[in-house]
Amino acid sequence: MIFTTYTFLVFFLALLLVYALTPRPLRKYVMIVGGFVFYAYDSIGHFFFLLALTCVVYVISLSEKRPILLYGICVPVGFLLYYKYWKMAVSTWNSVFAGWFSATLPAVHIAVPLAISFFVFEFVHYLADVYKGKTERVSFSEFFLFIFFFPSLVAGPIKRIQSFSKEKFLFSFEHVQKGMIRMGIGLFKKIVLADSLNPLFMPVFDDPHKYPPDALWVAMYAYAFKIYFDFSAYSDIAIGAAQCFGFHLPENFNWPYISRNLVEFWRRWHISLSTWIRDYLYIPMGGNRKGYLNMLLFIFLAMTISGLWHGANWTFVIWGMWHGIGQVINKIWNKWRQERTFVPKPLYEFLSWGLTFQFVCFGWIFFASPTIHNSIVFFVRMWGIHA
Structure with missing residues (x-):
């Protein structure tokens, strides 16, 4: 169920009405059923699969044997590896090896x-934190509410059980008003904002051979703002929807381009995601x-996996x-420039912002391109070189 559809609007308003009319001790179950309906609407088969997987993970979390929690x-x-990456692995093998x-x-x-990555991230978080003793085990119903909480089900933010389990199932028109505004x-x-930018970049990324350098630069910047508006929009809707029901989700974007x-x-x-x-x-x-060198390696590997x-x-x-290499260079540069001053601080910060923004925008070329070949052609043609 997509946030921007009339189906979601009807579902959301109906569930909010039922939630408001339900006695507070039972509101938890209204939200659980609502999450089931929200997910099952797209695929009843996948819903039962993830329902079973949630039960399995919860049973694992009850074990007092720490190796069982870890493994x-x-x-x-x-x-996750099977559903999301096995096809990629087979395709890579057949084309390369x-x-x-x-x-x-x-x-x-x-x-x-749908959203299996978000499910798995929250499964891993819960099992890992129970293993480390960072959280108490929650009840069966609390865990189901945590996993199938519909506002964050598809696009995040990725929740933490420690704060989520403290929610009090409050309902007020003030919450609804603030949530609706968000x-x-x-x-x-x-x-x-986001959808209006689509014509500026979609055809260009699909076939960069056809376009002059200025169109490629425009497409790159258009995509940079498109993906920000897109991702932050879904977070805003999720946070606002949760607020209408009296829940608090973590903020997910904070003016990243500054x-x-x-x-x-x-x-x-x-x-x-970054904190996860x-x-x-x-x-x-x-x-x-x-050690310092291992730290740089771990940064690179973590960003590659992300x-x-x-x-x-x-x-x-x-x-x-790309971002892993960028962060490694950032760490090395910061260590080297300690105690060194090259330019006045305001100018240095302005140049730092410009370089960071441009580096991020160049990275979006890989993210948006359907193939590696397209991204290389895009990069080359940006500078007026035919490819």
């Missing part, structure tokens, strides 16, 4: 369950505890590597 993380991650080994793998046709801002960003370096950019861009990568990838790898999370295509991997 239990492999269950949801394994399903099959000729060497005289064997091709059969083509894969897998329907990916949803309205999100709809404006999506329909008026960042003066890539570290700051990732503190402002898709914040719930830090807490469940970067720090478990070793973080900054195993790129792959965005989609099962090598263009997303390269985008993640």
Whole structure:
């Protein structure tokens, strides 16, 4: 169910009415059923699959044996790898390695369950935090509400059980008013701002051969703002919808394009994802505890994996590597320039902002291109070189 459809509007208003009329002790179950309906609307088969997987993860979380909690993380991650990346793995093998080994793998046709990445991220978070003792185990119904909470089900923000389990199921017209305003801002960003930019970049990224350099530059910047308005719009709608029901979701975007370096950019861009990568990838790898060079390696690997999370295509991997390399350079530069002053601080910050913004925009070329070949052609032709 998509936020910008009339179907969602009817569903949302009907559920809000039922929620308001339901006694407070029972509102939890209204939200659980609402999440079931929201997800099952798109695929009843995938709904039952994720329902079963949620039950399995919850049973794993009840174990008092810490190794079971740790290795239990492999269950949801394994399903994510199969559904989202097995097709990519087979395609890569057949196009790159099959000729060497005289064997091709059969083509894969897998329907990916909606929002499986968000489900798995929250499964991993819960199991990992129970394992580390960072959270208490919650009840069966609380866990189901956490996982199937419809506002954040499809596009985030990625929640944390520690704050979510403290919600009090309050309802007030003040919450509804503020939530509706936030949803309205999100709809404006999506329909008026984001979608209006589509004609400026969609045909260009599909076939960059046909367009002159100025059209390619315009397409790159148009996509940069399109993806920001798009992603932040869905977060606004999710946060606003949750607020109408008296829930609080974490903020997800904080003016990322004013960042003066890539570290700051990732503190402002898709914040719930950035903090998840830090807490469940970067720090478990070793973080900054195993020496400077290892820290740089872990940053690069974490960003590369985060790129792959965005989609099962090598263009997303390269985008993640682009940001990984950028962050490594950022770290090295900051260490080198300590105690060194080259230009006045206002000028330095302005130049830092400009370079950061441009680096991010160049990265979006990989993210938006359907193939690596298209992204290379796009890059080359931007500078007036025919390819």
